Amino acid sequence: MKNTNAARVEEPTVRITRARAKAFATSAEGLASSKSLVKQGQGQKRALPAISKHGASASLVSTIGLQHKRRAVLKDVTNSNVDSTDDASQLQARRGPAKKVKVASNPSVAEDFPMAQDDIKAKLAEELSKIRVAEPPEKLQVKEEPLPQSMCHALRQHGGADLIQHSIKSPELQRPQNKEEYMVCERLGSSNDLDIVDIDANFKDPLACSLYAPDIYSNIRLTEIERRPSTNYMENLQQDITPSMRGILIDWLVEVSEEYKLVPDTLYLTVNLIDRFLSQNFVEKQRLQLLGVTCMLIASKYEEIVAPRVEEFCLITDNTYSREEVLEMESEVLNFLHFQLSVPTTKTFLRRFVQAAQACYKVPCVELEFLANYLAELTIVEYGFLKFLPSVIAASAVLLARWTLNQSDHPWNPTLEHYTSYKTSELHTSVIALEDLQLNTKGCCLNAIREKYRHQKFKSVATLISAQKVGSLF
Template structure:
């Protein structure tokens, strides 16, 4: 099913104007039979009030006729725009209301809400320069690269990894920490994220063991209390993974045949940004949209990777994605020679269709 955004606007405007007209008719007009009675009584000599009522009816009728003519003219103008934009169509990805997990009835409202929430609960984009003196972006990258291995060891869901990184960055944005306690913060945030996202989260002792018992159970629990109280228990935050599901769904709806490589590749590109401190300056929704853009381009250079459906659901135009897509392509090609390979090794596995080995023959900069 394909719908046009312009057609929706026309329908809404027509419904609104017609409802106004009907309200005016109910409030200001009498029935035709009553108007005839007033005419007869006026001919036989009526009271002054009846004559004024009739004049009011005539004035209102004239006003409504003018509104109808104006509305008809506006509809004709919009119809011309419809004809001109008939090529631009949007696929309705919320049409399937049979799958309860898609929340198709509420999905637009849900994503409208989280687009606001992603602005409210962002970590600072320059906390390393302004607050942290004992740790560096490279130390943060090493920690997250190790946490990727931990999440694979315990087979945690991707949402747990994304939430872990979000909690780390939000805590470091306002609290100074020594480098000796950075790993303690990492495992504690993963413990909290596991309790929030996992059906059966790993035990505290498991996270102590994974650090070669560098930290005790008491130290982990004390840090857990510190992190939760500092963040006021606000764990419901939209991450890149939250938006990625929606945008991949929109991308697959635009394809004739769903492509599993597209989903794996977009997830791979999005996870690459987790270890990069410089990507904190980009919104999660922007990173998700850019990952889908670059994944589609990597798999197929014959068509433009962005279309009206993706633009509608992501609310980003291709030009708005330019900076993020180019930065993401540099990560994909590893132009800076980064030695943190946990995510690359993960997506080289056959269960992910070895998407980490895929690259496009042509640079994406040619599209902009």
């Protein structure tokens, strides 16, 4: 009786259509059964989908029986985390053809369905019990080899414990194909844990990106190699312009950036775009200024919140170039660079390295930041500094700035060596060249940057000179 009541409660309600009424006409018992279903379905909103005219010849009782069976199978499969109807059909194929249930033409026919449902459930449970998740063979053993301590430290800094575990069990670490990229990766793992201050410990500040900073700077260390300009394009390609012309152009662009109060990133990106375009495109000297203002327009659109208008750049050149010429040059530069404007410049690395240098001070030294920025900006005018990577120039500016402010202590420490991945010996050439710029040993007359950093708002760092030359460190 319990099964019978359950079957009657779960018996679906059916809306009688003309097609179904026509199907009931073949048997008086079927029609009586449909009347009882109509009475039972009164006042309820749910109904089974109507049967199409093409399928009206089938018996309604047998249709109800098939729907009972289909619902039972899908319900059980769903509860067993089998969501696909294809999986249900595969299970049905394993069991073999479905057994037909003999249906009587009287109202008590529903009493036979619980037995069929129990039979289906039992067989389905038996089939599902045979399904097992594939397990790896127990005999498979992975040979674990210990990594060097320096490599483990680099992986902890840039990838976490999961990356360390993966690197131990993998046959070999994936190494960059380029020789310079390989050397960069080797340097990233060359530091020890001794006396290193964690400058990424401020996890509460979302603007610091503390969790992602090591990965970000590891990535841009490789990007600076891929998108660096040629170091000898003046000798190999350009015939109408000279390094001094390039210096005059950039010195004038420094004044333009001050006039429009542009951020330093705009100036650095402008110089990068100019050098990358000149590395593979011949430019006449009459169009060099046009290239300069166009690259500053592009950099302003990329870095500034409110970029100057095209007409303003035309006005700053005393209307030497028209609006159409600037827009035409803009299209030429962007198409040549394939719109690859996300380039790590010296300013990008300088922020990171100054932060590492400030870690050894109890109170941040403002003069150190201004002086490092001053020394780094001096290099953008000089064509000879293209042979140094932006990260090398940034590290050299920090070292020389610390030495200029204090000669009693060594300007390089394990924290700076770790975050710059450069040793003091590797910065020897660039630091000596940078000191010559600071002292202006060649008597350069391009003074826009020097005048800029003589202002009190920059603590007049352009006037600071060390009593002892930095060459004594090496």
